[in-house]
Every structure is written in structure tokens, then in C-alpha cells.
Amino acid sequence: MSAAVLARLLRSPGSIAAACRDDHPDVRAIASASIGAIALGAAAFGGVVGSFRGGIQIFYGAVKVPLAVLATLSLCAPAFHAIAAAFGRPWTMRSIIALTLAAAGRSSLVLLAFAPALWLVFDCGLGYHKAAVISSMAYGAAGLAALSVLVRGLGEGTGRVRTALAFLGIFFAVGGQTAWILRPYLVRPRTPDVPFLRAREGSFSDAVFDSANSAGRYRDVNRAESFEPQSRAIEAEPVENEETW
């Protein structure tokens, strides 16, 4: 894992993306540095998220987050290859794999940077829901860092936005599903036993749908409360779901 390539990955995503796209001789070094960055950065982030409960969950988190990232990339790369070709960018599979690895490597480095801060706020006694929100925000910021590599990698030419949107859609769907089946990541400290994987419960899209419904129920309850302050005990008690994340 070359420090120079890692520095370039952070400082100069455009040149990295161009090297991947044009199948430059650097691609090998970029890919290996990116895999190293994914292994290190995602494992550190996963371990910190697991430290919310502590114990074996630190190890589980450190294994599962890199696993989720790499599994997502392996499932997305063929789709990216096909979509890029269909939108007028018939690059080699090698270029596509290098580009996706570089994007994931950059996001993993950002996760690595967030890990100490996240650990600190966990250690200061952050609540479960806030911890989930902050972890998600860190993950989102890392995703933006990856997106900048991907979008620059698409280069100029027609269909750039459509290709980027298609990449995003596929990545979000596959990444969400992969992460969903590898749950739990963030576990409450009082949970006695933690499985490596939870039993299968619907899918990522089901969860998004249920959450949207649940948000609607909260909204309805709040609206009802604002009109009838006495009827607070009404239906729709929000469900507290343990170990959701």
C-alpha cells in the first residue's frame, strides 16, 4: 500500500479517476492501495461502531463493514461495466473495477478519519439513536468522497449525468441490501448476546418502506396532538426497535 498513491487518492481524485479510465500503468498500484485502504479504513470504522456495545461486537464490526464494502463492489462492478457501455462508455472491465475500487478506497480513508472522532463521542455517552444518526452521517460524507471519484471518472461526453445517476441507484440499492443482510452493526450496550448476523427480516427496500410508513405515523400523531392536547394516549405508539442498525 503506497503512501504516495493514498495521498494522491485524497488530494487528486481527478487524476486517479483519469488513470483508471485510461487504463494507465498506475492502475495496479491504485487498485492495491485502494484495497488496503478499504481493509484498514472500513475495519477501523466498523470496529468503532461496534465499540458502542463493546466486546465481540468490535471484532464483528471490523470484519463486517469491509466485507459489506467489498461485496457491494464485486456485485456492482459488472453492472457499472454494462451501464457505462450502454451510455456510450465501453471501457474495459479492468478500468471499471479500478475506478470503483479507487472510489471505495477514498471513502474508506474518510471513514478512517471519522473513526477517532466517532469513538470519542461514543465514549462521552452518546445515546443509541444519536449514535446511529452520527454514524450514518459519517458514512454519507464518505459516500460523497467516493462519488467525486466516480463522477470525475466518467469524464466528459454525453450521458454523464445519466450514467452517474444509474451508478448511484445501483450502488445505493446493492450497498443497502448487502449492508442489510450483514446487520447488526450498532448494538445497544445492554444487549446480552450478539449474533454475527441477524435472522433475515424482509429486505432493505422493505425497511425503507416501513420506515417511511412509521414516519407518517409519527407525523399523524403529532398533528393530532397539536389539535387535541387531551388525547395524547392515542394509538400509534412508535415501535422501539432494538439493534436496528
Place this chain on the structure above:
Amino acid sequence: MQAQASFDALACAPPPDLAPARETPVAPPPQTITPAAPAQGAQASWTRALLGENDAPALGADLRRMGTGLSLSALYGIAVGARAGGLDLLEHAVAVPLAPLAVAGLGVPALFIVLTLFDAPIDPHATLAAAARGTATTGLVLGGLAPAMALFVTTSTSTFGAAVCAGLGLIAAGILGLRAFLRALGARFQDAPDGVRAFCGFALAGFAVFATALAARMWWSVMPIFGGAL
């Protein structure tokens, strides 16, 4: 000290072959990338050969391209069939390519007749080449989505969820294939008189509706995941 030395090494002295080309405000030279015009420096890719334009019309090349597209579509069928396994793998592998095959075999000849009737500048080989390109695009997208689809259909608890995922992949691939076909054929009408071009536009729009309906009907009635049967 060591940390400072490492930082200096990172910041100041990258090896010459990996020297970061800093982002500059100067815009990169515009690079128009089309299947027919390879990006500079890029190696020839398999997808370029599959989706690019033929240098010389060749029936064999078009048929090969179509066959490759149909085979890749079958991969998607295998991925969808992985939910139930067993015979479903085979049934889906056969069922998925049937729709692009039906569109190419039934719809395209009809479109050719209609276009020729109004003196559109088109010949059978160009029509076949466009159909091959559309089929290859659909197949390529389906083949690319196959690994992700295997994940979705095998990890969704409800059959409805799995069917929705499978359907979304088919819709996306169908749209892209249709787009490739229409663009390949539409490019032929650029220099045609206004009246002919307008008519060709209507004919292609009608074909798009017909092809969508036919593909949807085929997939719905023959794919077991949608409740159909071969």
C-alpha cells in the same frame, strides 16, 4: 520526528511515476466517447466490440452480436431463478431472452415494412444491425445486473419483493436496449426529407410502444417469478 518525516515524504517527494497531477482550473480537453470512437489511451474493450458500429456490414457479425446479447440475458434469468433453484434456473434462463427475441423477430420486420412503405432510407441489413445492437445492449445490461439481482432475489423474504426487483432490472435493460435500437435506426433518417423524417419519428414511437407492450407481455406470461409458465 518519524511522523514528520513520513508527512514530508507524503507531501513533498512522491515517486516520479506516481506524481499527483494536481487539479488545475484548466478544463481537460473535451473527450467525446462513443462506442464507435474509442477514448484516447483506452484499451479495446469487449463491450466496445459488442456495442460499437461494424466497419463493414456483415450478417454473421450481427447474428453473433444478437446471440451474445441473448446469452447474457439468459444469465439474468439464471440469477432470478436462483430464488427457487432447480428447474426454475432453467425456466428463467429460457424465459428472459424470449422477450428481446420476440421483439427482434416479430416487431422489427414489421417496422421495416412500415418504414419502407413510406420510402424511408433504410435497408434490411441496417435494420438487422440496429436490432442486434438493441438486443446486445439489453443483454449486456441484464448480464451486468445479474450478480446484483441474484443477491436481491435470494435475500428478499417476500416473493413480491423479489419479483419487483427482477421487474425493475428488466425494465431498465429493456429501456436501454430500445434506446440503442432507436438511436441506431434514427441516425439513418437524419438526411431524409422532412415529411419522411416526421413519419419515421411516428413509426419509431409506435414501435417503442409495441415493443414495450410485447416484452412486458412475454416476460409476464413466461417467467415463473411473475406467476407465468413456459
